[in-house]
Amino acid sequence: MAARKTDGSADVAAGQPAGGRRRRDAAATREALLQAARDRFIRLGYDRTTLRDVAADVGVNLALIKRYFDSKEGLFKAALAGTPRFLGGAGEFPQDRAALAEALSRQLAAGAWPEFGEHPVLLLLRVSGDERVDSLRRQALRDFSRRVLEASGAAGDDDERLLRAELLVALGVGIAVVRSAVGLRPLADATADELIGPLRDVVDGLLAPPRPGDAV
Amino acid sequence: MAARKTDGSADVAAGQPAGGRRRRDAAATREALLQAARDRFIRLGYDRTTLRDVAADVGVNLALIKRYFDSKEGLFKAALAGTPRFLGGAGEFPQDRAALAEALSRQLAAGAWPEFGEHPVLLLLRVSGDERVDSLRRQALRDFSRRVLEASGAAGDDDERLLRAELLVALGVGIAVVRSAVGLRPLADATADELIGPLRDVVDGLLAPPRPGDAV
Amino acid sequence: MAARKTDGSADVAAGQPAGGRRRRDAAATREALLQAARDRFIRLGYDRTTLRDVAADVGVNLALIKRYFDSKEGLFKAALAGTPRFLGGAGEFPQDRAALAEALSRQLAAGAWPEFGEHPVLLLLRVSGDERVDSLRRQALRDFSRRVLEASGAAGDDDERLLRAELLVALGVGIAVVRSAVGLRPLADATADELIGPLRDVVDGLLAPPRPGDAV
Amino acid sequence: MAARKTDGSADVAAGQPAGGRRRRDAAATREALLQAARDRFIRLGYDRTTLRDVAADVGVNLALIKRYFDSKEGLFKAALAGTPRFLGGAGEFPQDRAALAEALSRQLAAGAWPEFGEHPVLLLLRVSGDERVDSLRRQALRDFSRRVLEASGAAGDDDERLLRAELLVALGVGIAVVRSAVGLRPLADATADELIGPLRDVVDGLLAPPRPGDAV
DNA sequence: AATGAATGAGCTTTCATTCAT
C-alpha cells in the first residue's frame, strides 16, 4: 500500500469504564474488535483495512487479533459471520411480493444498520481473495435469491423466474453500493418512505406473473 | 496486501514489432500500459494491482509508468478517463424507454466489453481513496441518471423521477457487480437475449408514467 | 523466526492421574516441562523452540514456565543442567583405552538416550547466546577431555596428550551431529556393534603411547 | 526472538569509495550482502541472523535483499552455494592417506578461511528448516565421504569402509564445531602443524587396511 | 498455585517511489 489514509482513527471502546484501559474482559474485547473491523472492512475494504488500525480503534494491542481471530482472514470471516443476512432471519422473510418491496426499502434505507455504519451487504462485496470467502458470499446472495423466488408466488419457467429473483438481488446490491460507496444523490439520501414506491414498481415489474398475452 | 496472486502475468504488447525490443513508440507504450492497467484494476481492484505487474504485462520498465502517469493514482485516473461512459457516447444514448431496456441488456451482457475483460463500470467502483476520483465516479453516474431521465419521457414530480432514474443506474451497477465480482448464477451467465425481457419489465415498472388511479 | 513447524505437538504428561487435570504436583509439572523442553531444544534448537509449544506439550499454562524457570534462558539452563554428562557419572567412566571405545560406541549409537530422543550432547551445542551457558558447555566438554586423558594411560608431552583427548571429544561431538542433525548414512543408522571396531582403531590411533622411535 | 544481540553491527562496505554511499554497483553490492550474510549465518545461525542486520552491515536498504535473493531462504542458499567444498575442488583432493591428514589439518586450522571468519562447514550445520537445504547439506557431506573413500585405497567390506570414511567426516565436523562454536582449548588454538600429527594417527587408524590377523 | 488476558518489540516481506546512469 504505502498510500494515504482516509479514516480518522478514533478510540471507540464503547461501554468500557472510561478513563482506565480496557482490562480483562475477553468477550467484550473480542466484540469490540469485531465491531471495529466490520466498520473498517465496510468503509475501506479488505486491503485498506489494517489490523494495526483496528486494534488502535479499540485501544488494544495488535497481537490480540491473532489471539482471538488467528489472522486477518479469520477476522474478516468472523466479521462476515456475524453479519445479519441480507433480509432478516428465516421467519422474518416477507412472504409475498407486497411485503417484499417494503422490506427492501426499509433494509436499504440509510441508518437501517446503525451497528454497521453502512449496509452490511457491502461487507460481502469487499474482496478478500480467499476462495472460501468468495464462496460464503455467493452462498449468501444465492440464499437471498431463493427466498425472493419463494416469496414471488409466480408461476412459469423456472430459470427465468430465478433470473428475475437474482435481478432483484442485483438491484439491492446496486442500491447499497451506489448509496454508500458512491454517494449518488438523491438516492443516497432517500428515506425508506421515498424508496418504497419505486421499489414496489420494480418488484411488481420483475416478479408479477406474466400478464396474459405476453410473449417471452 | 498480503500474498496471493490471482492473475497470470502474460506479456501483452500486442501489435508490437516482434523480435526486437519495444522501441521508441511512446504513444503505443502508453496505450499498452493503460490497457494492462485497466485489466488489472478491474479484475483485482486498486490495491491488489501492483505497478510492477502492470509494467511486466507490457514488458517495459516500471519507471515508465511514473514518466507517463506520474504515480499509481495518475495511472488509475487515466484508466478511468479512457473508460467509455456507462451507456455509449452522447448521440448513441437510447431515446426512449423501449430502447433503454434493450441497450442496457446489451451493455450488461457478458463479453460486451472485450477490451476491458469485464464491464467497465466496475472500474468506477474500485476505490482509490482520492476525492477527485470519487468525484469523477459520481459525475459519471449522475450523467447517466440524467440521460435516463431524459429518455424516460415521464412527467411528474422531478425528484421522484430522478430517484427512479438512479434506481435504474443502481440496477446496472448491481448487475455488473453481481455478474463479475460475485459470479451469481444464472445471472452471471445470462445472455443479452435472456436479460432483455426482465429488464424491459423493470424499466417499465420504474419509468412508466404512473398509471391512472395509482396513488404514490 | 518465520513460519514452519517441524514438530508434532503431542500431549505428554506421562504418569499423571488420568481423567482429571494435572493438579497441584509442582515437582511433577516441573519435571514434565523440563522433559518437553529438552526434547524441543535438542530437536529444534533454542530459537525454534517456543515456550508456548513446550507448555502445550505438557498441557499446562505458559505462565508456569515463568514461575518455575523465570525465563526461556532459565528453562534452557535447567534443561542443560539436568543433562547427563557426555559419558556417564564419575564412577562409571571407563578406566582404560580398551573400555573407552566400547563406551563411546554405546553412547553414540542411536536410541542410547531414550529420554532425550537424540543424543544429549546436541543440547550442549544449541546456542543460547548467553555467556554463562557457553561456559557451562565448555566446562562439560573440558571435563570429558580430562577424563579421557586420565583413561588414556599415556605418557609424554602433556599438551599434545590433551590435544589428542580433545580430538576424541570432537569426534564424539561430530558423530552426534552428523547422526542426528545431518542424518548422514550409513553412519546415522550404525549400531553400537558396527561402531565399535572403527572407534577402537581411532582411540588406539589417538591415545596409544607413541611407538618407540617416533619423533613428535 | 525478542532476545539479546551478540554481534556488533559494523559497516563493512569494503572496497567502496569511502565517504559517500555505495552507489550503483549491483555486483559489488550483491557480493557484499553475501559476505555479510555468510558471516552472520556462521556466527549466529539462521534464526538469529536478521536481514536488517545483514543490510545494515553492508549499509544498504533491506529491500535489496529481496531484489537480489528474493527471501531469507534464498539468501541462505546463495551463501551456501558460494561456500567452498569441505576439502577443495575436484582436482585438489588429496589422493592418498598420507596427504589426507595433512590436507585436513590445514583445512581445519584457524584462519584458513579468512573470507568466512569461521570454518565454512559450520554454515552447513546452521539449520534452516528447509528440506532442500538439508538435502544440500547431506549431499555435500556425502560427497566428501565418497572422496575420502577413494583416497583411502583400502580394500575390504564396502559398507564398513564407507562407515569409516564417514567417521572421518564426523571428526572434521566435530573439530570445526568444537573449535568455533565451543572454543574448547587447546584444540581451538592449535595450529596446522600441531594438528597434523594426531590427525595422521586417526586417518591411519581409520583408513589403514586391516592388519593381518585382525578380526572385524 | 495457576490461568488467561494483554503488551511490546521485532522480523520478514511487499510496494510505490526516487535517484543515477
Next chain:
DNA sequence: GATGAATGAAAGCTCATTCAT
C-alpha cells in the same frame, strides 16, 4: 527516452513476557 539500482514506509505476523484475577 529509458533502465535498473536503491530507498522508505508500512503491513501481517510471531513470540517472550507481564499483569490481573
